[in-house]
Amino acid sequence: MTEGEFKIIFTGPMGAGKTTAITALSDQECVSTDVVNTDLEQCDKALTTAALDYGHIDIPGASGVRLYGTPGQERFRFMWPILASNAAGVIVLLNGQHPDLDEHLSTFVDAFWEGGRMPMVIGVGRLSDDDFFTIDAITEALVERNINPPVLSVDVRRKDDVLLLVEALLCQIEVNELGLAEA
Amino acid sequence: MKQQRLGFVGLGDDTASACLSMLKIMDGRSGISWSLSDPDAADVLMVANESTDETRRWEHTSKPRIVVYHHNEPKPSASHVLQHPFRVMQLLSVLEDVASLLAPTQSQTPLKTDLPPSSIQAGAEAADVGEFWDSLHELLYGDFPAAAHWYVAQSDEGELWLDARSRRFMADPLLLKRMMHHNIRPGVLRACNAPATEGAVACSLFAMSWMITPHLPAGLSSWISADSAFQLLRWPSFGSLAKSRSDLTLCALLTKKALTRDQVLSLSQAAEDDTDRFINACAMSGLMRYDKADLQTLPGVSAEAAGSRFGGLIKGLRSRLGLSA
Incomplete structure (x- = not known):
């Protein structure tokens, strides 16, 4: 990462809302590499990201914040480390109603967690407001593996929810900068 | 933890797969651990609403049945039903209902308590949120842990029930909504019989604690x-x-x-x-x-x-x- 550059990655399975989240934050129109979705069994939407999404937040006096969205399908997994290289943090988005939720959780957390070096936030969508149970279950499943990121219930169509994910990520980046050794 | 076996009858692959995934997520989060078994060996059956040879075979079984119906079908008249697609909370809720049938004495028997009178038997009119807080701590972490299954705290605007086994509260959703912004001041928690919680919603221990702490000294x-x-x-x-x-x-x-x-x-x-x-x-x-x-x-x-x-x-x-x- 060059001086003044700051990169946030949005990852997660197809249909979890990565493009929507980047669009909510970006100052310019989100650059997408959408293709026709041929995997309707995984996700019922017409288009899906094949290479990456890109958005940008302008910061006066700095080069700004780059927002990258990874492709969600595992066959494009080779793109994930390329995009995550030198990232300041990762936001993992999941569909809380998907039957393969636990598998998606493992896949994307394992791919980006880097032994706890990578600041991470997990946003779980499509849950009802009072569904603390799913969030608790996901959090505790991760804690059993000594993985401890925040897990938040979000609706990425609401900008405030996307900002909450960003704020939780920034708080972790700041704490990492304090240089506290892991307990 | 109690073990119970769940059998699927006539469910489509997608429904069975979603259900298994949810059971995996729920594992350890409820008082009962559910595992999949053949219908013959199962304690509880999840049965498709469609009438097929397979589902008809289990129509008159003595085992509790949860009938799974599609959202575009009329609701079946069975005691326990789930509308497909369903969420984890809905599955958990119906499984807990069925589990109470399997062990009726757990929720029906009047409850006794060995807890010290100061923390449990105090009057319902107490409305000092500090006393509620102390009694909650005593029940969860004190020298005399909760002997009963259910506890209740009275407030001016309704009751808060604590399920001491799952460490979850139940309350009217409007009361919980008001608690987010107002000081409701529940009183001391005291043992009670299983409440009628129809229409009530669950609230996590953390959420309850988070809503109470602003009003503590x-x-x-x-x-x-x-x-x-x-x-x-x-x-x-x-x-x-x-x-x-x-x-x-x-x-x-x-x-x-x-x-x-x-x-x-x-x-x-x-x-x-x-x-x-x-x-x-x-x-x-x-x-x-x-x-x-x-x-x-x-x-x-x-x-x-x-x-x-x-x-x-x-x-x-x-x-x-x-x-x-």
């Missing part, structure tokens, strides 16, 4: 020593509860390292009241470990001393996005 709860080193075992599930940037910073800091209260205040720059409230709520909900501080192993870092690669950028980004200063 200032400072740490009496059972927490200010000399402790605090460490958060995991991030709390805030859900739709109000949380500030200072709360998120405290989470990030205290999941990283055990710190004394003074160190937390110095590193987070959070207000004392906010920090105490955070510690009190997390400690009550079992998310915070607090032990006598071993000062030699604690870091001596201060916020000012820490180098910052991203400090200016993060400040600029917060300003740009309109996040709190």
